[in-house]
């Protein structure tokens with residue numbers, strides 16, 4: 001079960017955290033993995049680990065927010081059985097203290113970046129007779145989280161784009177779903193704690209861990225396992241859905 005043998009998987013942001021875990025697992029399951037990354041050194045590190053384990057991988061330097069770069073990259077790859085729209089950035093702030101430049105940046109990467117990859121990948125999938133898309137949303141798309149104004153906006157858009165694409169390409173054999181993780185322990189979390197809560201790192205880490213009723217953050221490998229199921233042939237009946245993977249955050253925080 002869950003073999004990806006013979007499939008080409010494109011993963012954005014595969015140099016770190018969740019994207020890295022997905023790239024490693026999908027390669028182990030037999031996919032030829034293409035990592036689209038801004039941080040090519042980090043992507044190369046993921047690629048080296050895949051190659052050493054005997055997997056197939058290529059790194060593509062591109063900024064997902066730039067449509068011309070994304071189009072050229074998918075043109076070079078030439079095929080996409082699986083697309084993982086994972087690259088994303090964080091932002092902490094409410095509507096009053098979110099600066100226009102920060103709002104635009106979150107929109108450009110998290111929303112337009114996903115659109116750019118969908119725009120480039122869907123025609124390839126149509127031509128091939130089908131494909132699978134997995135968009136990485138967040139619990140912030142579904143519940144109100146303190147000080148996540150721009151970020152929540154971007155993840156709500158991911159959720160809505162998932163439904164739109166799933167609906168429009170039912171007849172083309174393309175499945176499209178999203179996943180909504182709560183806090184997962186990645187450099188993304190460490191980075192925004194360091195940037196926004198300097199001097200209180202341990203305290204905030206503990207607080208963020210406890211905000212999942214299960215009592216801890218998720219691990220990237222746990223997210224990758226759900227991604228594998230959703231992108232496998234075994235999930236052939238699953239489309240147009242969002243899957244929280246959240247240690248009980250959405251339903252049990254009462």
Ligand SMILES: NC(=O)c1ccc[n+]([C@@H]2O[C@H](COP(=O)([O-])OP(=O)(O)OC[C@H]3O[C@@H](n4cnc5c(N)ncnc54)[C@H](O)[C@@H]3O)[C@@H](O)[C@H]2O)c1
Pocket residue numbers: 012013014015016017018019036037038039042062063064065086087088089090109113136137138139180181182183184185186187188189
């Ligand atoms: N970690 C969490 O707690 C958490 C929770 C819910 C959702 N998410 C989402 O999961 C996704 C991955 O998060 P992570 O924690 O693994 O993050 P991360 O920061 O560890 O990794 C993200 C990767 O994306 C790359 N990237 C950023 N901007 C890019 C761009 N413009 N073009 C190409 N690559 C770019 C970065 O270089 C980095 O390697 C994000 O969409 C994030 O919003 C994370």
